[in-house]
Structure formats: C-alpha cells, structure tokens
Amino acid sequence: MLGDHTDAMSSAAPNLSSDARLHFVTGKLAEVSLRSQISIAIEREPFAFTVQVLPITVAALITPKWLLRHLQVPDGTTHLILPGFCEASLDDSGDAEGRTWRTLIADAAELPAESVLCGPKDCRDLDAWLGGKIVQPDLSRHSIEIIAEINHAPRMKIDDVVAIAGALRGEGADRIDVGCDPSRRCETIGDYVSALVAAGHKISIDTFDAWEAATAIEAGASLVLSVNSSNRDQAIDWGCEVVAIPDTPDDLDSLDATIAFLSRHSVPFRLDPILEPIGFGFGESLLRYAEVRRRYPEHAMMMGIGNLTELTDVDSAGLNFVLLAFCQEFSINSVLTTQVINWARSSVKECDLARRLVHYSITQGVPPKRLSDQLVMLRDPKLRPHASEVIESIASGIRDNNYRIIAQDDTLHLLSAGVHLQGTDPFAIMEELLSLPESDNVDPSHAFYLGYEMAKASIALQLGKQYDQDQALRWGHMTVEEDLHRIARTSRHRKRS
Known part of the structure; x- marks a missing residue:
C-alpha cells in the first residue's frame, strides 16, 4: 500500500461521511506519496484523518504480529486503513484461541473488525479507492x-x-x-x-x-x-x-x-x-x-x-x-x-x-474506453509516475541496503541507502554500482535479481509501460503474474558492515 506497487485493490473502501475519521498506517518511504493522495481525496470528499508512520522502511514488509506491537490508534477513529499487503494474512489465525489477526488488531484499536481495512497496495491508487464511485461495466454479455x-x-x-x-x-x-x-x-x-x-x-x-x-x-x-x-x-x-x-x-x-x-x-x-x-x-x-x-x-x-x-x-x-x-x-x-x-x-x-x-x-452508447485493459497489450492504459520530490524523498529516506528501481521519464533510477544512480543504460548503472563501496552486498543471486528487474524496467521505458518493481509488466490478457521476488529475499540479503 501505501508504498508498494500494484493496481490491485484489497478491501472495499469505507463510506466517507462528515463524521468519518480514518487512521492510515504506512512505512517511511510511502509517507510523502500517501499524504499527497490523501490531499487529493479530501478535496473531493472531505474527511478527517491521521497518519501513523511506522518504524519500518517498506510498508509491504509489515506483518500483523509486528503491527500489533507498534499500532497507536487515536480516539475517535472510525476506520483503520492498513497496507494492502496485509490483506493476505489478516484473516489467518493469530493466537492460541483461534482469533484472527483482523480481530486482534480491531480489539487493540477498539474498533469493530469490519472497520479494519486494507487499502490499495499502491498508494497512487488511494484516491480512486476512496472515491468508491467506480462501477465496473458488465462485460458478461455478447451477441457475436x-x-x-x-x-x-x-x-x-x-x-x-x-x-x-x-x-x-x-x-x-x-x-x-x-x-x-x-x-x-x-x-x-x-x-x-x-x-x-x-x-x-x-x-x-x-x-x-x-x-x-x-x-x-x-x-x-x-x-x-x-x-x-x-x-x-x-x-x-x-x-x-x-x-x-x-x-x-x-x-x-x-x-x-x-x-x-x-x-x-x-x-x-x-x-x-x-x-x-x-x-x-x-x-x-x-x-x-x-x-x-x-x-x-x-x-x-x-x-x-x-x-x-x-x-x-x-x-x-x-x-x-x-x-x-x-x-x-x-x-x-x-x-x-x-x-x-x-x-x-x-x-x-x-x-x-x-x-x-x-x-x-x-x-x-459509450465509447469503448476505460472499460477493460485486457486488449491493451503493447503499452499500458495509464502511467503513474512519481513526482520528482517523491523520488528524492525515497532516495533520502532509505536506510537499508535493499535496492529499489524506478523507471519513468526515460530514466532508470537505482536507489539504496546512500545510493541514487540514474541513467538510460542498465549496464552503465550496474557498472557504476559495482564500483561503489556500498555494493559489497551484491552477491551473484542479488545481481541476477537486479539484472532481471532492470531488464523489465528498460522494456517498460522503451514501450511506454508502467514499471513497478517485483510486479509483472502488464500485457493485457496475456499477463503472467510474478512472485514478489524482492520481498521474499530481503531477509536473506546480508547487511553491510
């Protein structure tokens, strides 16, 4: 969510009203983007909100068990909005009595379980998620x-x-x-x-x-x-x-x-x-x-x-x-x-x-536009670039040795703690990275991962597609989803001394 990138929405959005008070939970890197999206949303539908930035860099790494130790929900909150990646484990059993993590988190927040929601996995989708007005067209019918x-x-x-x-x-x-x-x-x-x-x-x-x-x-x-x-x-x-x-x-x-x-x-x-x-x-x-x-x-x-x-x-x-x-x-x-x-x-x-x-x-009697992206294959329906200040905020806020890749405006960005390399040639970027003292954690498997992601990013720039790290490039109905390689590997990357 609130930090990582995919078009998928998780929970249904809350019904906003004048007495709604939403408490958003996110990681450090997503704070700027999250607050930017909230400011857009409240212009359309005013609501009260608070934001808790947890002591973790990447929101996608938040687990329900870890969240319980850090969660601080203000009095008067009506809805708790968690990172989208929490959705996968929120209804798993969380204690010996068989209560789910959703229930445990709701009890800690003093909220009904149905008020604990997971937002979109990409905070750039937050405004659309909160709008709650989008009606998906019924494409089940045909006559040919x-x-x-x-x-x-x-x-x-x-x-x-x-x-x-x-x-x-x-x-x-x-x-x-x-x-x-x-x-x-x-x-x-x-x-x-x-x-x-x-x-x-x-x-x-x-x-x-x-x-x-x-x-x-x-x-x-x-x-x-x-x-x-x-x-x-x-x-x-x-x-x-x-x-x-x-x-x-x-x-x-x-x-x-x-x-x-x-x-x-x-x-x-x-x-x-x-x-x-x-x-x-x-x-x-x-x-x-x-x-x-x-x-x-x-x-x-x-x-x-x-x-x-x-x-x-x-x-x-x-x-x-x-x-x-x-x-x-x-x-x-x-x-x-x-x-x-x-x-x-x-x-x-x-x-x-x-x-x-x-x-x-x-x-x-409507144009066949924004109905489905399944036949948009070579390019993407829409690009979602980060603002330049967001990229700078991410670059300056990273404190760990994991690498983030951003591809937009004909430029590749490779970010890590103390590292912000950019250019159009992934080979040149990798050569520059390996010349830095900070690259001592790039073992062969890590280098393979970076090469794979940089190749995807380069293809995205060449074709004008959206690149989101650890997510499959979108090829319409031919898209093949990928595992979240980076998230699965972060704990295995050795730390710099």
Whole structure:
C-alpha cells in the first residue's frame, strides 16, 4: 500500500461521511506519496484523518504480529486503513484461541473488525479507492458467435484435433470449424466430426466437397462453409444450415441468386459477402457487407476475419477489435477466425474480449474506453509516475541496503541507502554500482535479481509501460503474474558492515 506497487485493490473502501475519521498506517518511504493522495481525496470528499508512520522502511514488509506491537490508534477513529499487503494474512489465525489477526488488531484499536481495512497496495491508487464511485461495466454479455477454424484438420491425428478444439473453446470459441484439405478428400472426416461432437463441441465443416459435407453432417456437423452456385444443389439434401457466399467476392448478383435458390428450397443459411485482404479490395469488401445488410436486414450474417488478421503484418488484437465493432454495428452475429500465424496466435481470446466490449459500448452508447485493459497489450492504459520530490524523498529516506528501481521519464533510477544512480543504460548503472563501496552486498543471486528487474524496467521505458518493481509488466490478457521476488529475499540479503 501505501508504498508498494500494484493496481490491485484489497478491501472495499469505507463510506466517507462528515463524521468519518480514518487512521492510515504506512512505512517511511510511502509517507510523502500517501499524504499527497490523501490531499487529493479530501478535496473531493472531505474527511478527517491521521497518519501513523511506522518504524519500518517498506510498508509491504509489515506483518500483523509486528503491527500489533507498534499500532497507536487515536480516539475517535472510525476506520483503520492498513497496507494492502496485509490483506493476505489478516484473516489467518493469530493466537492460541483461534482469533484472527483482523480481530486482534480491531480489539487493540477498539474498533469493530469490519472497520479494519486494507487499502490499495499502491498508494497512487488511494484516491480512486476512496472515491468508491467506480462501477465496473458488465462485460458478461455478447451477441457475436465465434467460430474457430482448425486449419487442415485432416492432416492431424484425431486426438490432437480434439485437444486443440478444447483449448479454443477455453479461449472463447462457440463453434469449432473443421478445415478440410482442398487438395484431397478426407475419407475419415466423419471420425473427426464424431470425436469432436462427443467432446461436446458444436461443429461446422469447411469444404466445397459435397461428399465431405454430407458425411460430416451425418456425424453431427450443423453448419457448412460454404455454398454458392457450384454446390448449392447438393445443399438441398443436407438438412443443415449453410453459409452462402458470392461466386466471386465482387459479384453480389451471384449471392442474390444463391439466396433466392436456398430460400426456395427452405435451406437455412447465413450470408458472408467475403472480407478481402488489404491490397485486394478491403475497403470495398466492407462496403459490400453494409450493402448486403441493407438488402437483407432479416438474414443472419457471418464475417470471415482471418483474411485480414492472418494476411496483415500487425498484431491482431486491434484488427480483431475493429472488425468485431463493425460486425456489432451491422448485426453480423458470427465471425470465423483462425490463429495460425504467430502474430494472430491469440485471436480467439481477443475476439472473445472484443465482442463483450463492443456489445457493451454499442448497447450502452459509450465509447469503448476505460472499460477493460485486457486488449491493451503493447503499452499500458495509464502511467503513474512519481513526482520528482517523491523520488528524492525515497532516495533520502532509505536506510537499508535493499535496492529499489524506478523507471519513468526515460530514466532508470537505482536507489539504496546512500545510493541514487540514474541513467538510460542498465549496464552503465550496474557498472557504476559495482564500483561503489556500498555494493559489497551484491552477491551473484542479488545481481541476477537486479539484472532481471532492470531488464523489465528498460522494456517498460522503451514501450511506454508502467514499471513497478517485483510486479509483472502488464500485457493485457496475456499477463503472467510474478512472485514478489524482492520481498521474499530481503531477509536473506546480508547487511553491510
């Protein structure tokens, strides 16, 4: 909290009122930042407060047992706000009678247990935490079906195809599309489809081979991609929904003819005017989708978005989002995607996140901004720099030999007792550090830790991301959380003589 860095909030914030009196507990290094955030909060919602700076440098190292020995809560306090890192152990048993640390601390403070709260782990989030007005959008709803294609499925073993399908469903796919090999018929296509259906998947079959389509339908497939004038006659006997496409992408008259044919024979269908890659009429193809929706407002539509994501040298998340937004606006309620090429390897998950965002945005009439950061991957939604005076305060206030790293304003800062190194080159900073007498505690494992964190900090500066020591860089839905390496190691770092 109140000193260490993460976006996570701990307890629910108190309801502020004119008689609220909050007592904040923190460590030495966080005092300046904490008081700065409180001053911002009380301008919006006045409340009384006190601050107790405990005799410890880093607030994250406060334990409930240690806190009890130092806690001094003024009379009249209505809420005790502890460092966010206390949350993990606050409800553990604290004595032989089985009372929790929360209860023991509440008794010592002469407060109800529910008035002992843990604030955000990063004090720069304190104002937002105390606001208590932020309502998280409901992103559970969506109206676009995701069809995930397994390309050239017959070239794989059936068990492998079933495993891939399970992973795709876990990422958000509603239907698995079995992509056949156009160069040769798969005589065992029914076995593939049967195995997938047995695993609980809804299946579409992607083939122009009428035998493959009929066999797949018999095995449980419920959608055929695709039909036009070349194979629509066979669709009459399938008893299955199909995707109607034009004979060539720019020939909407042929699509009209196929629609009329299927309608006469009561074949259920959805329409796909074909999305063209950039360089081959991308803009015109979007206009065709709009035109088909105008001509056939009552018919279901599908868009195969892989023609753009797989054939464009750009990370797929942004492309998927924009295409899903287009689909939402034009009531194109299914998309076909694949994730073969490396830059599109998470397309299904991206589409799942995007369809929820665009549904909320369009149904609520709000821009898709500040709704979720799961598709903000290369950079971060917001940077939270320390004020320069805060960095100086931290530097001058450190009394121990543990190293703090701050990365902001194109500069790396390495701080410890009597040490404040800064620059843009981590190698130069480490070289300077090792030349100082104060560096006698940098053993190989400590040097590895510093190198790892400095590398993360350098990446953050290069990309314009937020760097918080001992926290994972944020990569949206691809973020992999890290252990708190520094906090776990501090007690093992040998002291300077």
